[in-house]
Amino acid sequence: MALAISPRRMGMLQRLGLPLQLVLYISVFVGCDRLVNWLHLPLPANIVGMLLMLVLIVTRIVPLGWVKAGSNWLLAEMLLFFIPAVVAVVNYGDLLRVEGWRIFLVIAISTLLVLASTALVVDRVYRYEVARAACKQGNNA
Structure with missing residues (x-):
């Protein structure tokens, strides 16, 4: 017997996708900031975070689809930054x-x-x- 996800629940999962992806980005940045400070690395935390995200995506620990909507939103709102x-x-x-x-x-x-x-x-x-x-x-x- 296959488990079916109701359309209502699927819509809720899609709405939560973007905020969860942004939380992932923020968590990676905060973690990398602490890592840079702890190890006294000569690189900024955002560069270390991008490298970490690249490794996570290339090794398929984090699928590309999990971060696509968040990255598209951030690029669309880049002027704000x-x-x-x-x-x-x-x-x-x-x-x-x-x-x-x-x-x-x-x-x-x-x-x-x-x-x-x-x-x-x-x-x-x-x-x-x-x-x-x-x-x-x-x-x-």
């Missing part, structure tokens, strides 16, 4: 008027460097994979 940056811009308006062009120049150059280095790495990895696939195909023939 940038409000402190907007407040800083408002508080330091004089600095931006005087030195804003230099700040913008540094941001623009660093963004271009990151984009260029990312493109270079992706190109090199792609070429490596193509050569590896061709070598593998040549060995099989």
